[in-house]
Amino acid sequence: MTGISPAFIDHLTTVHQQARHVVPHSMSCAFLEGLLQLLFPSHSERSFNSRSEVEAYVLLLRSDLEKILYRIEERLPGKPDEIADAYFKSLPDLQQQLMDDAAAIEAGDPAAVNIDEVIRTYLGFFAVAVYRLAHQFYRMGVPLLPRVLTTYAHARTGIDIHPGANIGARFCIDHGTGIVIGETADIGNDVKIYQGVTLGALSVEKSMANLKRHPTIEDNVVIYAGATILGGKTVVGHDSIIGGNVWLTESVPPFARVYHRPQIKVSYYEDRADVLNFSI
Known part of the structure; x- marks a missing residue:
């Protein structure tokens, strides 16, 4: 026996059955961490020794993103696979923007040894990186996912940047x-x-x-x-x-x-x- 009334169990069952269009939190945050590891070797806990390994990891991340988007498909401005493709096409520009951010932090902080240290250890850079990756989703009209990502960064860093x-x-x-x-x-x-x-x-x-x-x-x-x-x-x-x-x-x-x-x-x-x- 749980101690919870059968009526409340019935209520919870109905609520869960009716719940749709939910962005999976753990999957979304895992996708974010994987994306940061792909873009920044200094942030990565894995090493890629060949082009094929990098390409395989990109395909894995793209598949994860598509799974996330399919969970909210009815609220999307387009098809999940098309949005995933468009997002990954934006990654070169996003990476360059973030490298420029890291360079600005390194140049402005006497305590910063180099850019790799900024990328690996500076919470300010982490918050900005998550903001830029989330902002791209926001610009594309993807609902809720941008807020899930920036809320994750807020919890990690104490820095609250709205993706909009x-x-x-x-x-x-x-x-x-x-x-x-x-x-x-x-x-x-x-x-x-x-x-x-x-x-x-x-x-x-x-x-x-x-x-x-x-x-x-x-x-x-x-x-x-x-x-x-x-x-x-x-x-x-x-x-x-x-x-x-x-x-x-x-x-x-x-x-x-x-x-x-x-x-x-x-x-x-x-x-x-x-x-x-x-x-x-």
Whole structure:
């Protein structure tokens, strides 16, 4: 006996029988990891010693993708095999974009030894890689799968990038923990973002879901740790610097420097009896 009522068992049976169009989570994440291993030897736990081995692995991954797509076939904009073919044709461009991202991270971080180290160990690169691979599915109109992939990256890295965001070339995330980039955010080329940055929406109603709700960040912008930039009409002009902990809900022009100046009081005492004791 399970302790669960027969009526609830009947309910669960019905729910599972009626469930359709479900993207399989474990299969999708395994496909993603396999794809990253194919594209980046530094990330791979296997080695391919011949062209035939590479080709066989590509065919295996393509077959896995087609199986995933067939699970949601009725919601797709085209046939699963055609979408799978189109996706794999996009891989050379995606790999080049990601190599450019890795090079930007390596160039911008004094602690980075080389690009292989960035690809293998930097969580910021992992999050960007998953975003770009998921964004391609998003552009192709594939439902749910892009969110499954970026949610997997979020769980692994603490970096939350919506697959619908538009991010330009040579994107650099340094450290990265706590970064949030919303669905309608637009980010230009050569942008660098530090940990804890939010590119979010102001409070909006659900009816505004199809409108631009997140900010635009133009080329060559640096956003330091903890900054929050909100609103679909907010534009950060090119070559600007947004300092740490800034709260920004209005546009700033190109070459702007925006800083938050906290007031910190430092006091001096000789009598320890005057010390305030805090229990935290």
